[in-house]
Amino acid sequence: MILKMKKEDLSAFLESAKEWGELWGPTRKGERVAFEKVETLSQMDLKATRTIIPPKKFLYPPRFTMFDYDDKGYVERTGDVPNRILFGIHPCDVHGIQIMDELFLEEYKDPYYAERREKTLLLGHSCIPDDKCMCFATDTEFIAEGFDLFFTDLKMFYLVWVGSSRGHDIVRMRPELFSRDIGKDDIMNYTEYRNWKSSQFTSKADFTGMPDIFELGYNSPVWEELAEKCLSCGQCTMACPTCNCYNVVDEVDLGTVEGTRDRFWDSCMFREYSLVAGGHNFRDSRADRLKLWYTHKLQAYIGEFGKPACVGCGRCVATCPVDINVVSVSKALKEQEVGK
Amino acid sequence: MKRLCVVVDDREVEENPYQPEMWRIVRRYPLTNDVNFFQARAVDVDDVLKMNYRPGQFIMGSVLGEGEAPFSISSTPSRPGLMEFCIRKVGTLTETLFGLKENQTIGLRGPYGNGFPIDKMEGKDIMIIAGGLGVASLRSLLLYVLDNRDKFGKLVYLHGARTPGEMLFREEFMQLKDRDDLKCILTVDKDDTGQWTEREGVVTDLFKELGPIDAKNTFAAVCGPPIMYKYVMQRLVKLNVPKHQILMTLERRMKCGVGKCGHCAIEYLYTCMDGPVFTYWDVLHMKELIGKGVSDNVIA
Numbered sequence: 001m002i003l004k005m006k007k008e009d010l011s012a013f014l015e016s017a018k019e020w021g022e023l024w025g026p027t028r029k030g031e032r033v034a035f036e037k038v039e040t041l042s043q044m045d046l047k048a049t050r051t052i053i054p055p056k057k058f059l060y061p062p063r064f065t066m067f068d069y070d071d072k073g074y075v076e077r078t079g080d081v082p083n084r085i086l087f088g089i090h091p092c093d094v095h096g097i098q099i100m101d102e103l104f105l106e107e108y109k110d111p112y113y114a115e116r117r118e119k120t121l122l123l124g125h126s127c128i129p130d131d132k133c134m135c136f137a138t139d140t141e142f143i144a145e146g147f148d149l150f151f152t153d154l155k156m157f158y159l160v161w162v163g164s165s166r167g168h169d170i171v172r173m174r175p176e177l178f179s180r181d182i183g184k185d186d187i188m189n190y191t192e193y194r195n196w197k198s199s200q201f202t203s204k205a206d207f208t209g210m211p212d213i214f215e216l217g218y219n220s221p222v223w224e225e226l227a228e229k230c231l232s233c234g235q236c237t238m239a240c241p242t243c244n245c246y247n248v249v250d251e252v253d254l255g256t257v258e259g260t261r262d263r264f265w266d267s268c269m270f271r272e273y274s275l276v277a278g279g280h281n282f283r284d285s286r287a288d289r290l291k292l293w294y295t296h297k298l299q300a301y302i303g304e305f306g307k308p309a310c311v312g313c314g315r316c317v318a319t320c321p322v323d324i325n326v327v328s329v330s331k332a333l334k335e336q337e338v339g340k
Numbered sequence: 341m342k343r344l345c346v347v348v349d350d351r352e353v354e355e356n357p358y359q360p361e362m363w364r365i366v367r368r369y370p371l372t373n374d375v376n377f378f379q380a381r382a383v384d385v386d387d388v389l390k391m392n393y394r395p396g397q398f399i400m401g402s403v404l405g406e407g408e409a410p411f412s413i414s415s416t417p418s419r420p421g422l423m424e425f426c427i428r429k430v431g432t433l434t435e436t437l438f439g440l441k442e443n444q445t446i447g448l449r450g451p452y453g454n455g456f457p458i459d460k461m462e463g464k465d466i467m468i469i470a471g472g473l474g475v476a477s478l479r480s481l482l483l484y485v486l487d488n489r490d491k492f493g494k495l496v497y498l499h500g501a502r503t504p505g506e507m508l509f510r511e512e513f514m515q516l517k518d519r520d521d522l523k524c525i526l527t528v529d530k531d532d533t534g535q536w537t538e539r540e541g542v543v544t545d546l547f548k549e550l551g552p553i554d555a556k557n558t559f560a561a562v563c564g565p566p567i568m569y570k571y572v573m574q575r576l577v578k579l580n581v582p583k584h585q586i587l588m589t590l591e592r593r594m595k596c597g598v599g600k601c602g603h604c605a606i607e608y609l610y611t612c613m614d615g616p617v618f619t620y621w622d623v624l625h626m627k628e629l630i631g632k633g634v635s636d637n638v639i640a
Contacts, residue, residue, distance in 0.1 A: 066358055067358070067359075069404065071404060071445070072362075073360070073361075073362045073445075073447065074359065074360050074402070074447055076356050076359060103599070103600065104600065107598075107599065107613075108357040108598035108599065108600070109354065109357070110357070110600060111356045111357075111358075244600065244602060245601060245602030245603065246595065246596075246600070246601050246602070247595055247601070248407065248408060248595045248596070248601070249407060250402075250404075250405055250406060250407045250408075252405040257404050257405060259405055261407075261408075266595075266601070266602070266603070268602065268605075273593070273603060274592070274593050274603065275593060276591060276592070276593045277409065277430040277431035277433070277434065278428070278430035278431070279430075282592065282593070292605070295607060296605060296607070296608075299607070300607040300608035301608065303607075303608055304608040
């Protein structure tokens, strides 16, 4: 279902939608853009290309408690999550959430992710690509499902995709703001918008043939050269919308046997990532850890699901302090040379 | 526990897959200097006989305040009621675990992983080759085959340890030597006691005692240190045991056991979900599965 809405009505619509839960959206603080809790549309920056951290942090917080325990056993901690409306999610990030959904909601459903997913309304918004965007290369520049509502900005109007029953319920809070009256001009405007968006990309990203190139380049010296530069800081994994790895620790209240079992984001770039008790480390070298990440995103996932585990958001390009990212690594493997 | 007992009328009840259930340590004794044998029983009596697992699977074990780690199951599902583990003291969690006494509790969840492909192995000759702590998971398979002896062909059990004192389940396996329904050969790298009555040498030296084997009809299950894999694989391939019938169980860091935390990922596989039992064919085309050296230079 696709509806039409006047642009000036968005503010009133969001005001009504707040009845469902807290409103969160992209806000700007100097150079940085982050999802923050807001009261009004005017606090958001809908022209910002990307937030530093993807919206995964709402579905899968950087740190949270899984269980409280004492000598009787472990008691699940769920139920303390607020209802949230995330407004302004871009197509790449919706694709990222769909990859997370596959991982967390299929076999062995994760109750912590499921609860937050259930209590989070995803309201997508069209975007303006910059020089780091490469969703054209990962086939994620548009999105047909996975959101509750998706707003495409066509200058005077929004075209609003209704992606779920509960998205439709939000529309029904203010039915007078929406119209089904979509005419010839709207279709032409939309076509023009798609063409315009596709013409905006300047990135040279090209992931064609990556599975074979990774296989051929498994022992390439390029990996060592990249490892020389890598700082193992793990920022790429924190910023990546499809990185899900986590660690678990038990915290103990001093002098008792009570405590919490906490879960927090981990990174395969960290040296301890594959370290087992007894001291054996399956990926002691930085080159092996880099290889794991890029192999996972651009080779293995394609082999398994027919698409890369990269949604082209450009966050690794924007984040890595030493220019190691999906573009530079795939290029280095293809050309057998690490760029300066 | 999720996989152990949660099938009600064929509908799986949705539960927290990370929820540990409390188990009571029934029995515990040292097997060697740094390895202990643990027997545990579900605290909730209703759960005791509902548990089911396959040889080769593992559980996630919690020690209060120390966290959670994966442990191979050493017992066989053909002897229900108790679960057994063979655990080496290697870190803080196992250090605390070794300090627990009988009737104290631990948290368990599982079982996880694929386990050995028992259905495919039935009717075939079985070779089990254990080195060091590798026996922790292979004992489950060995006891399972012995308990279902008529479902399998010939059974060979080869076990190597560094010294007699370091041989896990030494007395138990010594008794197997007298049985006529399997060939059980034990060896140590070096006899430092002067009283060792069995073989001396590495486990591959035992192959010459096997006589002719029906390679195409054989499943080999191998677990041990990396160096052992390297030489055992060479011998098995030379004997023409099909690569997809050579099974090995692998170890990785794991924080969830259910394919979520990422630590045990190898290319597109998760050791916890797609393993820990892999075939030698998997190893040949998954470069990271076993360290360098095992699969190098194999083109066949």
